[in-house]
Amino acid sequence: MQPTSHAFKANVRDALDDNTLQRALGNMKTGFIGKRAAAVARLPEFEALRDQGRAIKNHTLENLDFYLETFERNVTNAGGHVHWARTAEEARQLILGICRTVDAKTVTKGKSMISEEIALNDFLEAEGLVPVETDLGEYIIQLRHEAPSHIIAPAIHLLKGQVEEVFRATHTDLPADRPLGEVHELTDEARSVLRKQFLQADVGITGANFLIAETGSTVIVTNEGNGDLTQTLPKIHIVLASLEKVVPTLEDATGILRLLARSATGQEFSTYTTFSTGPRRPGDPDGPGEFHVVLLDNGRTAMLGTEFQDMLRCIRCSACLNHCPVYQSVGGHAYGWVYPGPMGSVLTPSLIGVKEAGNLPNASTFCGKCESVCPMRIPLPKMMRHWREREYEQGLSPAPFRAGLKLWAFFAKRPKLYRFGAGLAARLLGRLSGGTGRFTKLPLAGGWTGGRDLPAPEGKSFMQQWQARRREAA
Amino acid sequence: MDARSQILDSIRKSLKRGPLGEAAAAGPAGRIASHAPGLIPARTTTLDAKGLGDLFVRMAEEVQATVTRVAAPADVPGAVAEYLTSHNLPADLTMAPDPTLDVYPWDDRPLLRIRRGRAQDLDQVSVTGAFAAIAETGTLMLISGNDRPTTLNLMPDTHIVVLRADQVVGPYETAWQRLRAEQAGNAQPGNTMPRTVNFITGPSRTGDIEQRIQLGAHGPRRLHIVLVEGPDAKTA
Ligand code: SF4
Numbered sequence: 001m002q003p004t005s006h007a008f009k010a011n012v013r014d015a016l017d018d019n020t021l022q023r024a025l026g027n028m029k030t031g032f033i034g035k036r037a038a039a040v041a042r043l044p045e046f047e048a049l050r051d052q053g054r055a056i057k058n059h060t061l062e063n064l065d066f067y068l069e070t071f072e073r074n075v076t077n078a079g080g081h082v083h084w085a086r087t088a089e090e091a092r093q094l095i096l097g098i099c100r101t102v103d104a105k106t107v108t109k110g111k112s113m114i115s116e117e118i119a120l121n122d123f124l125e126a127e128g129l130v131p132v133e134t135d136l137g138e139y140i141i142q143l144r145h146e147a148p149s150h151i152i153a154p155a156i157h158l159l160k161g162q163v164e165e166v167f168r169a170t171h172t173d174l175p176a177d178r179p180l181g182e183v184h185e186l187t188d189e190a191r192s193v194l195r196k197q198f199l200q201a202d203v204g205i206t207g208a209n210f211l212i213a214e215t216g217s218t219v220i221v222t223n224e225g226n227g228d229l230t231q232t233l234p235k236i237h238i239v240l241a242s243l244e245k246v247v248p249t250l251e252d253a254t255g256i257l258r259l260l261a262r263s264a265t266g267q268e269f270s271t272y273t274t275f276s277t278g279p280r281r282p283g284d285p286d287g288p289g290e291f292h293v294v295l296l297d298n299g300r301t302a303m304l305g306t307e308f309q310d311m312l313r314c315i316r317c318s319a320c321l322n323h324c325p326v327y328q329s330v331g332g333h334a335y336g337w338v339y340p341g342p343m344g345s346v347l348t349p350s351l352i353g354v355k356e357a358g359n360l361p362n363a364s365t366f367c368g369k370c371e372s373v374c375p376m377r378i379p380l381p382k383m384m385r386h387w388r389e390r391e392y393e394q395g396l397s398p399a400p401f402r403a404g405l406k407l408w409a410f411f412a413k414r415p416k417l418y419r420f421g422a423g424l425a426a427r428l429l430g431r432l433s434g435g436t437g438r439f440t441k442l443p444l445a446g447g448w449t450g451g452r453d454l455p456a457p458e459g460k461s462f463m464q465q466w467q468a469r470r471r472e473a474a
Numbered sequence: 475m476d477a478r479s480q481i482l483d484s485i486r487k488s489l490k491r492g493p494l495g496e497a498a499a500a501g502p503a504g505r506i507a508s509h510a511p512g513l514i515p516a517r518t519t520t521l522d523a524k525g526l527g528d529l530f531v532r533m534a535e536e537v538q539a540t541v542t543r544v545a546a547p548a549d550v551p552g553a554v555a556e557y558l559t560s561h562n563l564p565a566d567l568t569m570a571p572d573p574t575l576d577v578y579p580w581d582d583r584p585l586l587r588i589r590r591g592r593a594q595d596l597d598q599v600s601v602t603g604a605f606a607a608i609a610e611t612g613t614l615m616l617i618s619g620n621d622r623p624t625t626l627n628l629m630p631d632t633h634i635v636v637l638r639a640d641q642v643v644g645p646y647e648t649a650w651q652r653l654r655a656e657q658a659g660n661a662q663p664g665n666t667m668p669r670t671v672n673f674i675t676g677p678s679r680t681g682d683i684e685q686r687i688q689l690g691a692h693g694p695r696r697l698h699i700v701l702v703e704g705p706d707a708k709t710a
Binding site: 024027028031032043044045048049052056059062063064065066067068069070074078084085086090134135136137140153154155156158159160163183184186187188190191194195198199213214215216217223224225226228229232233243248249250251252254255257258265267268269270271272273274275276277278279280281283284285286287295297301302303304305306 | 476477478480481482484485486488489490493494499501502503505506509510511512513515516517533536537571591592593595610611612613618619620623624625627628629646647650666667668669670671672673674675676677678679680681682683684685686688690691692693694
């Protein structure tokens with residue numbers, strides 16, 4: 001998809017004005033957050049498991065080449081194939097090439113953020129194939145020609161009436177007078193329409209939550225079972241995964257799985273967790289005849305060894321989005337690309353550049369909620385600060401901001417002058433606010449006071465108070 | 475340079491080192507060889523067999539699976555038939571060709587019409603065994619094989635699983651251990667894992683429309699477990 005991250009500010013304005021979106025986002029606050037808290041409270045070992053998860057991923061990243069080669073060897077031993085892709089384009093071409101070997105027409109798809117990242121559907125369509133998303137939320141947004149607005153609940157920005165509308169417009173072979181106003185009617189209709197697609201698909205493409213080096217297995221986690229039907233019924237199963245998904249052993253994946261569902265939906269465990277190893281074996285009554293894994297880099301190896309390496313621990317649970325006050329207010333589309341919320345604010349500049357996505361790391365109140373819920377203990381706020389620094393270093397921040405910062409730096413380097421100025425300013429601003437204690441409008445700070453009041457300083461500056469207290473104490 | 479070499483190269487460059495030498499590779503290689511379990515939650519570690527069975531049932535029911543506990547293998551066909559009648563379901567079953575299911579006296583219930591094989595599109599009810607059940611989260615573990623089609627776990631509206639009490643374990647790690655032990659017996663190279671291992675926790679569901687949970691998104695709408703307890707269960 002064409003990023004619009006540079007237009008973040010305009011996107012935000014639209015999102016805040018969109019009443020339907022605001023109602024849909026309201027559902028999220030009651031759902032994910034409360035359920036996660038309850039699930040975490042039930043597992044006394046949760047904090048220790050977070051430490052363990054972080055350690056597993058750190059160890060794997062430090063030995064990433066070793067584990068990827070081991071993974072590849074074991075996939076091959078099991079009769080599968082591993083393909084390496086440096087870029088999105090290479091991954092798309094590899095997948096197309098595999099589809100062409102069986103003259104594929106219908107390609108069913110399990111939910112995969114990497115598929116969104118490489119804009120696979122548009123590409124396959126342009127090549128004359130018919131990609132069909134099978135996760136209910138993904139199916140809905142595919143019909144609406146939209147991007148997902150959430151990494152595990154892609155249609156969270158919609159209300160059921162909008163789903164009914166697009167189903168009626170698409171499933172025109174069904175009776176026009178059928179009842180379709182209820183969530184269960186919509187779910188049932190999607191089930192029967194998509195079941196036909198599963199049965200006629202030539203190729204099934206899924207993502208992977210984990211790759212197991214030890215066994216050459218790929219792992220998917222779903223609640224619907226759509227990923228399993230996607231990979232079991234067609235002739236070919238293609239797994240599209242970014243390379244940081246690898247972990248050493250089954251036990252390592254198991255430890256992290258204890259964090260994933262709890263952090264994501266507040267479930268103890270997702271409904272379907274499936275480990276796949278190679279194609280159908282001799283004598284097997286079902287399963288795909290071929291098993292391919294496309295390993296995508298797309299900028300990730302360049303994050304290793306930098307201040308953004310920690311981001312490669314992410315297991316895409318979405319807890320950071322769900323708890324983010326900015327995401328809660330504007331939803332996912334405002335972020336303008338595939339990955340929204342705090343994890344997107346860190347990852348997106350790494351993958352598409354700080355020039356396009358430099359606004360995103362600024363979309364934070366630095367409340368720290370994301371880091372406090374992240375099961376992999378990723379220091380998201382710190383990394384957003386790193387991006388701000390890079391944005392500044394590359395001269396990408398707006399001129400008044402840079403001038404202001406320079407002015408501040410001039411005083412900050414001269415403590416006496418700074419203290420004098422700060423004391424003066426505190427008194428002056430206090431008086432200017434007319435004793436109300438806040439400003440509703442302030443010249444040069446319209447960006448701030450347009451949306452909220454600026455508290456006015458009252459009394460003396462911190463340094464003045466500090467010195468006064470020291471004198472009292474002495 | 476081809477993509478594979480370049481990616482591996484780029485990893486090493488970022489990590490500021492060359493390929494791992496034999497000594498440096500010993501760490502990660504040893505980790506794989508030992509595949510040591512990590513932290514295991516205390517929830518299951520102090521329970522005896524009875525306690526594990528109870529916890530499994532409680533956790534499975536919490537996620538909308540249903541469970542019938544029977545005292546002997548001979549009671550299994552009756553429990554299946556009663557479940558079908560009480561839910562107004564047809565008596566046509568597709569059953570895994572799995573020989574471990576042959577020990578139950580299905581002929582006692584001549585009204586059950588049983589076909590053995592993989593699932594077909596319009597199958598309503600499937601019956602399978604399981605490899606293990608994880609009490610920690612009420613999760614069933616099913617593995618694929620010549621007589622264990624994966625499609626039976628996914629396609630029919632109703633999935634019935636016959637489980638023996640001795641198959642219930644505490645944490646996933648014990649189930650992995652049992653699987654490794656079993657697979658070691660038929661260790662062809664590359665077959666250390668079955669093609670498919672399904673961990674199933676309750677019936678299929680989605681919350682994708684307005685976050686309201688609906689059962690039966692794509693997989694089974696109903697998951698029913700017949701748990702065989704009692705002294706005969708082990709030999710079954
Ligand atoms: S950054 Fe952490 S909280 Fe956010 S999606 Fe990734 S793992 Fe989950």
